[in-house]
Amino acid sequence: MNKPVIILGDGGHASVLAEILLLEQRNVLGYTSPEPNKVFFSLNYLGADEAIRAFDPSEVELVLGLGSVNLPYVRSTIFQHFKMLGYTFVTVIHPSAIIAPSAKVEEGCQIMAGSIMQTNSVIEENVILNTGTKVDHDCSIGCHSHIAPGVTISGGVQIGDTTHIGTGATIIQGIKIGSHVLIGAGSVVINDIADGKTVYGVPAKEAKQ
Numbered sequence: 001m002n003k004p005v006i007i008l009g010d011g012g013h014a015s016v017l018a019e020i021l022l023l024e025q026r027n028v029l030g031y032t033s034p035e036p037n038k039v040f041f042s043l044n045y046l047g048a049d050e051a052i053r054a055f056d057p058s059e060v061e062l063v064l065g066l067g068s069v070n071l072p073y074v075r076s077t078i079f080q081h082f083k084m085l086g087y088t089f090v091t092v093i094h095p096s097a098i099i100a101p102s103a104k105v106e107e108g109c110q111i112m113a114g115s116i117m118q119t120n121s122v123i124e125e126n127v128i129l130n131t132g133t134k135v136d137h138d139c140s141i142g143c144h145s146h147i148a149p150g151v152t153i154s155g156g157v158q159i160g161d162t163t164h165i166g167t168g169a170t171i172i173q174g175i176k177i178g179s180h181v182l183i184g185a186g187s188v189v190i191n192d193i194a195d196g197k198t199v200y201g202v203p204a205k206e207a208k209q
């Protein structure tokens with residue numbers, strides 16, 4: 001049986017997740033945020049994130065509602081903090097997402113409306129496949145990475161951890177993208193990208209320092 005859920009955050013990303021959870025009739029105990037937000041789906045305000053510690057880790061599950069427009073370090077830190085305290089994160093999948101039976105989705109991943117994940121692809125914990133992303137066959141995406149809306153990832157692409165692929169980017173087949181990489185919106189990636197690089201453009205090139 002599903003446990004009650006607490007949402008961390010009350011911004012745009014959290015609201016998309018809240019709507020999925022409510023659509024699926026999950027019991028949402030409330031949300032955390034530095035300040036209460038009067039319009040957040042009439043959900044209960046529980047206090048700042050540390051208010052979660054009043055709940056036993058065996059009795060609730062968490063949903064990480066913080067989005068990211070850049071490298072997702074804050075998401076990674078919060079996820080690891082609450083995992084160390086013994087909490088688990090809900091894997092949230094919008095009912096319109098299409099996930100191949102052989103694909104693997106780890107704990108705390110968030111797969112938004114209209115996304116497609118093809119045969120043998122794997123996403124590690126806390127990955128976001130944002131609205132309408134396409135991850136084709138035999139891809140792997142490392143933990144905490146954020147694939148922003150409308151990204152297309154061709155077959156056999158490997159992406160490291162804590163990487164951000166910007167809105168609408170396209171990655172051709174067989175490319176290897178490292179960890180902590182930032183790819184600009186609308187880029188077309190046709191070459192491998194080493195750890196820690198920022199690239200953008202068509203074709204994507206390393207940003208001037």
Ligand SMILES: CC(=O)SCCNC(=O)CCNC(=O)[C@H](O)C(C)(C)COP(=O)(O)OP(=O)(O)OC[C@H]1O[C@@H](n2cnc3c(N)ncnc32)[C@H](O)[C@@H]1OP(=O)(O)O
Nearest residue numbers: 068069130148149165166167182183184185186187200201
């Ligand atoms: C649901 C959601 O909303 S999820 C959020 C999704 N959002 C994203 O994915 C955002 C991704 N971020 C980007 O694309 C950003 O533009 C970045 C990170 C690549 C660059 O940001 P910044 O470092 O602030 O760069 P800045 O805006 O100062 O631009 C620097 C130069 O790069 C160019 N540039 C920036 N982004 C891009 C891009 N995506 N493609 C091509 N050129 C770009 C600018 O035109 C500028 O060129 P100039 O120096 O010749 O004038």
